[in-house]
Amino acid sequence: MSDDSNLLSVKDLSIDFLQEKTAVRAVDQVSFDVKKGEVLGIVGESGSGKSVTVTSILKLLPENARYTEGSISFKSEELLSMKEKQLRKLRGNEISMIFQDPMTSLNPVFTVENQLVEAIRLHAKLSRKKARQEAIRLLQIVGIQEPEKRIKLYPHEFSGGMRQRVMIAMAISSSPSLLIADEPTTALDVTVQKQIIDLLKELQQKINTSIIFITHDLEVVADLADRLLIMYGGQIVESGPAKTIFANPLHPYTRLLIEAIPHGNKKSGRLPTIEGNVPSLSEIPQDVCRFKERIPWIPDQAHEINPKLREVEPEHFVRCTCYKHFWMKEAHEKK
Numbered sequence: 001m002s003d004d005s006n007l008l009s010v011k012d013l014s015i016d017f018l019q020e021k022t023a024v025r026a027v028d029q030v031s032f033d034v035k036k037g038e039v040l041g042i043v044g045e046s047g048s049g050k051s052v053t054v055t056s057i058l059k060l061l062p063e064n065a066r067y068t069e070g071s072i073s074f075k076s077e078e079l080l081s082m083k084e085k086q087l088r089k090l091r092g093n094e095i096s097m098i099f100q101d102p103m104t105s106l107n108p109v110f111t112v113e114n115q116l117v118e119a120i121r122l123h124a125k126l127s128r129k130k131a132r133q134e135a136i137r138l139l140q141i142v143g144i145q146e147p148e149k150r151i152k153l154y155p156h157e158f159s160g161g162m163r164q165r166v167m168i169a170m171a172i173s174s175s176p177s178l179l180i181a182d183e184p185t186t187a188l189d190v191t192v193q194k195q196i197i198d199l200l201k202e203l204q205q206k207i208n209t210s211i212i213f214i215t216h217d218l219e220v221v222a223d224l225a226d227r228l229l230i231m232y233g234g235q236i237v238e239s240g241p242a243k244t245i246f247a248n249p250l251h252p253y254t255r256l257l258i259e260a261i262p263h264g265n266k267k268s269g270r271l272p273t274i275e276g277n278v279p280s281l282s283e284i285p286q287d288v289c290r291f292k293e294r295i296p297w298i299p300d301q302a303h304e305i306n307p308k309l310r311e312v313e314p315e316h317f318v319r320c321t322c323y324k325h326f327w328m329k330e331a332h333e334k335k
Contacts, residue, residue: 008034013070024281041225047278049234096171138169161192233290240316
């Protein structure tokens, strides 16, 4: 954690939500680093804890959330002990966030020019004229054609992909050290998804910003992420270099996610699905393998009690010994 190349270090982070005077755990003992210039992908189904984890970095959680344990260090400064005034200077300047639905993030009653110029002037002492010039430059950088004309339009006059490009332009307007992208391609079609991923990859190389990319789809981050965290039930179940995890996925959850990738699956017919659903916060099992109920064909003795992340090869970590006993149900049934 003391590595100078680490821009962000999250250690043993646990977050509870108060529900009718009862505390339920949404994030449980999560630790990870983000190095300077690195792209970290955090992958998991809805309810896995990934969005809560990254939102906690900027302390933007709802009022019923509680940081119960851990630390979040950015450029060697502890964020959890920072006062709101200090955090406001950090948000949008050093750390920027791209949200899932740009239509809810952009104000429909103001033009793109008004909103982008305002964002630029909020973080830089520029005249309105110079801020407008910078806004046009940023729109050009993110691939919007004829930015001088389109900057005058309202958000509803842009396609979903173009609105997301506007949000990216706003996010990079302060040249942040860390860019958090919370499922920015979910509402977009496959072609536009690829364009946004390629854009982020290009921007990361140009401005050397670190990126945390949140998604439920492993395929989306296959060519973008340097490292991956696979989350389930508020815990990290597998982590390591992206190439290593795609070449040698170990945890049953990771293997099933990869098996469900359409063009990554070589079998014909229906794609495999993961049985069951992510448990609600109040139903997450404690002190056992949290994925156990979704792979009932694996014997109980294959799972550890209170499983921990273990390094199974250099920089490759897996939770629970069940990965040693896992087999694909579909493949077994066809024998």
